[in-house]
Amino acid sequence: MTLLDVKNLTLQFDTDEGRITAVDDVSFEINPGEVLGLVGESGSGKSVTAKSLMHLNPPNAVYSPESSITLNLEDQSVDVLSLRQGSQDMQIVRGGSISMIFQEPMASFAPAITIGDQMVEQLVLHKAISEKEAMKISVEMLERVGISDPSERFNQYAFELSGGMRQRAMIAMALSTRPKLLIADEPTTALDVTIQAQVIDLMKDLVTDFNMGIIFITHDLGVIAQTADRVAVMYLGKLVEQGPVRNVIRDPAHPYTQGLLNALPKLEDLDAPLTPVPGDIPSPLERPPGCVFHTRCSAVEDRCSLSVPEMKALDRKRSAACFVAADQRGAA
């Protein structure tokens, strides 16, 4: 059974400048124990998509009637989008079955409350346990993520920890409620490479230990290659390609995925020229008609600006939203 089912998610924001489409007809699913990498550049809608999974978007967000997000738990299926803000059921989802870690750990911890108090507070809120038990679980969790002297760190404040330690503490806090799904929004972007490598190793270990699903959001394809089982590529609110990580990275089908990989400096081949994707990412206020990528695409044809390509299943469990790729690879 899939853990999470996202179907036809379309999300717009009401702003002074009009209605802006942030996510456009996105569908994907996650199985338990699977890491899904969500890749995209700024403005691609990857963070907004992740936030809608916990119903965390601001009040001016408008979901289309077709959108549905279903969380399949052991005893029940939860329709996330129908939950009312502040309701009891919402707590089953937020911080209970789904946890989230963010890019900047300093901004996610309250500065004037100790790490331990914050961990205990959310544990007591979500689980029917005493404060004493919560403390024990929290210290164990801190130790599990590789923090030395966990009982001492428990009583410290976020500013007393270094950047890498803070992100570890953040992970410990997110995992202490034993969530079924962890959303990690650029968890390593603010870290130095040597610390990033440590955090990636830690997260790989935790997936096997806890058998949870992870959505790993990042703009770094190298990080995706090292962590994800499947990858979904987004551009301007559209899902353009989805498939097993090896297939997508070694043999990308969508011209945007191809362009991203070509633009990346590769350590293995220093003589390869850096090929940028031509042009700039259009503003979300001026979304191109037809295929959103056609203004920058090297394989563009007349039909691309006229109608929107649908996600089509291609070879090897992969799908892409591109007319040209579908023709070349013989879509099913």
Next chain:
Amino acid sequence: MSNKPLISARDLSVHFNLRGGLFTPKLVLKAVEAINLDIPKGSFFGLVGESGSGKTTLGRAFLKANHISRGSVHYADGEVEYDLQDMPKSDLTEYRKRAQLIFQDPYAALSPRMTVRDIIAEPLEVMGITKTREETDERVREIADRCRLNLEHLRRFPHAFSGGQRQRISIARALVSSPRFVVADESVAALDVSIQADILNLLKSLQKELGLTYLFISHDLSVVAHICDHVAVMYLGRLVETAPTRELFSAPRHPYTKALLSAIPSLDPDNAGNTQKLEGEIPSPTNPPPGCKFHTRCPFAIDICKREEPKLETSGKEHDVACHRWKELADEPARAVGKKPVNKKSKNRTKA
């Protein structure tokens, strides 16, 4: 490229006094300590290191945007020479025309209240390089054209532009005074991958056209590997290794350089890179460890590393390294860079 250095630093140190109130002891932060470094004229010189390693402070010292606590920095471009450590104010104004900075964040670096034309023209007016408005406009148009900016856009304000376009505007502003030396401090770090390559290619072609020397500060080794011809690696205010790029990436000698290289996530899902992962984090520069600054995280540290600070010594043609054990460690494997790795199944993925 001639080998005469444009910038040469000798025993360069930059210290900051952090506090020293009535009752608190004085605390000195040694951001940059005893650096000897030559930047050859016409080179694309990379400076890498983690946050807190002092790379930005060193770059700013070369621009005289920081004070210099000890040592010397000599600038010689063939026309003029300056000693930055004791430079009179009048020389500084002249030096600013020859040495410029490109910032990291193109969103923060441009005033939202000025048009693109005014932003690019400002250095000309402040430095008194041009006399008339016509002359200024001509210089602005010329450099904007070189930076591939649409001349129609000069009348617009920065908010109308995307990240890549903004970075081209800030490059044009840095280059309008015809500098010889440009410090690019994390200039592509804030850009999206698809745009980053475009800005790197632009910097490279401008170097050829205008005969520039760059100091390219970055934490991203794969970018540095592609664009720079020389690289220097910093750790906690010290230079630990410097070499021509190919040499550094194919035969890194310092354990820190090796670890940095193996920490870059590989694009090959079956190749977890060399698993020489570093433990711990960079120590605080206010309280650096004694001896070799890297010994607290170095897997090869022995007694002498804890006591004595290694000096930068020559280990090959233009290849300097500061490590007591580099000779013994020469056979230690490092991540293969520059050639495609043999595809082997990694067991890392299934490891419990």
